[in-house]
Amino acid sequence: MNCKKVRQLAESYLLGDLGFLAKEKVEDHLRNCLDCRKIYSQERVFLSLLKKSLNANHQADRSLPINWGLVFSRKKSRRYLRLVPSLALIFVLLVGIFLLLSPVSTGLINKIYTSPEEGSAVTIVSRDAGYPHNPPSEEGLNYRIGFY
Amino acid sequence: MKKNNLFIKGEKQSEDLSQLVLAAQAGNKEAFVRLFEKVKDSLYRTACVILENESDAYDALQDVALKAYKNIKQLREPQFFKTWVTRIMINKCCAILKERRKVSLLADMSGLQISIRENSPFSVGVMEAVNRLSFPYRAVIVLRYLEGYSQKEIARILKCPVGTVKSRLNAALKKLKADLEVQGLWHPSKEEEAYEL
Numbered sequence: 583m584n585c586k587k588v589r590q591l592a593e594s595y596l597l598g599d600l601g602f603l604a605k606e607k608v609e610d611h612l613r614n615c616l617d618c619r620k621i622y623s624q625e626r627v628f629l630s631l632l633k634k635s636l637n638a639n640h641q642a643d644r645s646l647p648i649n650w651g652l653v654f655s656r657k658k659s660r661r662y663l664r665l666v667p668s669l670a671l672i673f674v675l676l677v678g679i680f681l682l683l684s685p686v687s688t689g690l691i692n693k694i695y696t697s698p699e700e701g702s703a704v705t706i707v708s709r710d711a712g713y714p715h716n717p718p719s720e721e722g723l724n725y726r727i728g729f730y
Numbered sequence: 731m732k733k734n735n736l737f738i739k740g741e742k743q744s745e746d747l748s749q750l751v752l753a754a755q756a757g758n759k760e761a762f763v764r765l766f767e768k769v770k771d772s773l774y775r776t777a778c779v780i781l782e783n784e785s786d787a788y789d790a791l792q793d794v795a796l797k798a799y800k801n802i803k804q805l806r807e808p809q810f811f812k813t814w815v816t817r818i819m820i821n822k823c824c825a826i827l828k829e830r831r832k833v834s835l836l837a838d839m840s841g842l843q844i845s846i847r848e849n850s851p852f853s854v855g856v857m858e859a860v861n862r863l864s865f866p867y868r869a870v871i872v873l874r875y876l877e878g879y880s881q882k883e884i885a886r887i888l889k890c891p892v893g894t895v896k897s898r899l900n901a902a903l904k905k906l907k908a909d910l911e912v913q914g915l916w917h918p919s920k921e922e923e924a925y926e927l
Contacts (some may be wrong), residue, residue, distance in 0.1 A: 593899055597874070599881050604760055624918045628907060629875070631916075635856035636779070636876040646788055648770065653796050 583607045588618050592625045744907040751808035753798075762802065768796055769812050772877055773819045779872045780823040782861050790822045797822075810886070813879075815888045820869055827865055852915050867902035870895060 588611045593607050594600050612619050747768065751759035773794060777787035798815050805814050860871055873879045873887060881899070886890045910916035 590900070593882065593903065594896065614887070628903070628916070629797075631852065632871075632903075633875045634858060635853040636860070636872075639857050648766065648792060648795050650759075650763060650795075652792070652901050653799050 585611075585615060585618055588612070588615070589621055592622055593629070596622070596626055596629055637639050747811055748808040751802070751805065751811045755803050755805070755808075762799055765811065766798065766815075768925060769815055770795075772812075773816065776819055776872050777823055779857075779860065779876060780820075780865070780868055781826060786826055790819065790826060794819050794822055813883055813887050816873070816877075816879075817889070817918060819858065823869075824865060855910055855915040856906070856914050859906050859913075862909065863902060863905060866898055867905065870898045870907070871902050874899060 588608055591600060591604065591608055595605065600608065651716060747765065749762045750765040750768075754765055770791065774787055774791050777790045778784055781787050781790065794815065797818055805811060860868060865873065869888065870884060873884045874881075879887065881892050881895045884895045888895065909917060
């Protein structure tokens with residue numbers, strides 16, 4: 583391990599954050615390098631002073647009591663109420679589809695005209711063609727659902 | 731042997747904390763109160779250093795208690811309660827500092843109470859130097875040297891890689907040393923005993 587790497591690891595080594603192998607390598611280097619030993623010694627002093635100063639300034643810090651009434655007084659959120667808009671939308675969609683597809687609704691949509699000439703002929707208006715059609719036969723009538 | 735006893739004691743404390751967390755998650759309010767009281771002072775100290783203001787620190791603590799109670803069921807690993815709640819506190823402090831920056835353009839900040847006690851010149855110098863650090867550096871210094879978290883734990887709290895924590899710590903220490911050297915409070919060749927604390 584070179585000096586640059588060892589000096590980068592000084593903080594981790596001094597606070598015990600190095601793994602076993604890395605620690606062995608650092609100690610091995612420090613045994614043979616006087617400059618790094620000096621730097622480690624200075625770093626140790628600085629870190630010790632820093633810790634003591636921070637603790638001296640804040641050791642007596644005890645906060646005021648927590649207002650637990652405020653913490654526990656919150657109303658429980660009714661989570662199911664969040665689903666209401668989604669459910670309403672689904673309901674509207676289902677009603678819409680039902681209205682489109684049900685026999686009652688097709689009856690409402692298909693306007694049955696009686697031909698003015700024949701009197702009893704039934705004309706069904708188809709959406710696709712846009713023209714009135716005469717149904718092919720009375721049986722198997724396939725009324726097309728459409729708008730006029 | 732002493733080391734083993736400390737290790738066992740640490741394990742036992744961690745077990746007690748986990749049990750309290752599980753009870754709190756089950757809805758036991760008393761368990762939550764006892765749980766929060768264990769970490770309250772540590773959170774308050776952290777907030778004091780970051781926010782430089784004791785009343786803001788207390789308000790932050792109150793908000794953190796509320797948020798922790800509201801979200802305790804989301805904590806999947808009870809043994810990490812302290813790091814989890816410290817993260818909430820750090821986020822809260824960050825939000826307060828952002829809010830202050832908006833206000834500080836218009837208002838005079840001299841009314842801020844600085845939480846430095848009557849101590850030796852060196853201690854006062856250290857606190858002032860720490861207060862001059864920007865938020866990311868101040869956070870790592872407080873978590874490391876005041877609260878004693880490891881680099882891994884700090885990375886978990888701040889949600890960043892361990893490498894980032896290491897580089898921030900090195901950069902913060904470099905800035906502090908330079909600041910104290912300029913003030914004449916730190917000299918590399920002096921022994922620890924030469925400094926009055």
